[in-house]
Amino acid sequence: MEVTAQPVTDEPTDADLIRQWRNGDGRAATRLVERHAPGLARFVTGEGERDSVDEVVQDTFVRAFGAIDSFRGDSAFRTWLFTIARRLILDRRRSERRSRVVSTIDEGDAVTTFDALDTMVADESMLRVRRAVARLSPKQKEVFTLRLEQGLSYKEIADLVGSTEGAARVHYHNAMRAVKEFLDDE
Amino acid sequence: MMNDCQNVEIREVLPELAHGTLAEVERVRVQEHLGACDDCAAELAIIRSVLESAPVIPIDVTRIGAAIPPYRRKSSGMKRVYMELAAACLIGAVGISALVIHNSSGAGVGQGSASVGATAVDPGIALVNTNDLSDAGLAQLTKDLDNLQAMPTSDPESVTPVVLEDLAGPLAVGDSA
Numbered sequence: 001m002e003v004t005a006q007p008v009t010d011e012p013t014d015a016d017l018i019r020q021w022r023n024g025d026g027r028a029a030t031r032l033v034e035r036h037a038p039g040l041a042r043f044v045t046g047e048g049e050r051d052s053v054d055e056v057v058q059d060t061f062v063r064a065f066g067a068i069d070s071f072r073g074d075s076a077f078r079t080w081l082f083t084i085a086r087r088l089i090l091d092r093r094r095s096e097r098r099s100r101v102v103s104t105i106d107e108g109d110a111v112t113t114f115d116a117l118d119t120m121v122a123d124e125s126m127l128r129v130r131r132a133v134a135r136l137s138p139k140q141k142e143v144f145t146l147r148l149e150q151g152l153s154y155k156e157i158a159d160l161v162g163s164t165e166g167a168a169r170v171h172y173h174n175a176m177r178a179v180k181e182f183l184d185d186e
Numbered sequence: 187m188m189n190d191c192q193n194v195e196i197r198e199v200l201p202e203l204a205h206g207t208l209a210e211v212e213r214v215r216v217q218e219h220l221g222a223c224d225d226c227a228a229e230l231a232i233i234r235s236v237l238e239s240a241p242v243i244p245i246d247v248t249r250i251g252a253a254i255p256p257y258r259r260k261s262s263g264m265k266r267v268y269m270e271l272a273a274a275c276l277i278g279a280v281g282i283s284a285l286v287i288h289n290s291s292g293a294g295v296g297q298g299s300a301s302v303g304a305t306a307v308d309p310g311i312a313l314v315n316t317n318d319l320s321d322a323g324l325a326q327l328t329k330d331l332d333n334l335q336a337m338p339t340s341d342p343e344s345v346t347p348v349v350l351e352d353l354a355g356p357l358a359v360g361d362s363a
Contacts, residue, residue: 030251033254034251038243041245042241042243053243054246061250065255066255126238129235129236176229179232183188184188
């Protein structure tokens, strides 16, 4: 089935805005930040980086725009941002681990925002869904969140988490089945 | 009880439907299916719950926008490769020229002087270190060089008088005979 990378609107595409920024329009960069910062912040939070979300998001954008010539458009701009953010987070963790401030990185660090924000969800059915998602394994939770909250394709998820498209699909469907079972049992 | 619909193709694009990134024709087709399938409708409801309850993280967009420096075009990788290639060709051409010049001058010195302390590097090149020569050796080298200068060369102008001189003898003898 045909899908588009961005919602079908009259808004300029990411590629249009990047071109405008290259041609000297500074506002185009701000529009790209406005468009992608919320999703990027959720992604960064989901990766377990709760205390310095603002800093990581800013560093990600600065690095991305500084290396814009290396962005060939093979992936969506958003996925490219996520890849940069993920590397930044790993670098920060390695550096922190060396100074023995923070414990080691493992799959469990990608806890996602489902764990801490239940109380902010007023709707009872939404709260039940979030509780169900919180019970997923770390890998299922990460893939499920990237697929639903961020709207990434299986290929984008696989590229991002260093897995295969097939594995991402299996994780997603297993997660969905687990959520349904949890909701049925409640 | 929620089940999984067997129409995998429809289930696969429910997230895209929720995000509004499905093409119009496909969107209509999926919505028709949803009207008749409770399982897919329930799955879509879960997806929408996840989306709608996604947390909003406060981010200072203005500050981030201000931190982005203006675009600066960098020289392309290919341009740099071409420049490096051109530099390598230039160095190579200079090297070959030096070798050709060295060969043509070295071959002349080598001829007839191999017996007087010359160090052969190549059949066409002979290097002479005069510091290593004794007085007798130096005298021999000088004599060799004198002989070398007397030898005919490929230069027609310098060859012509010698040839005419050589030919004059026999002709004169014949004429006199």
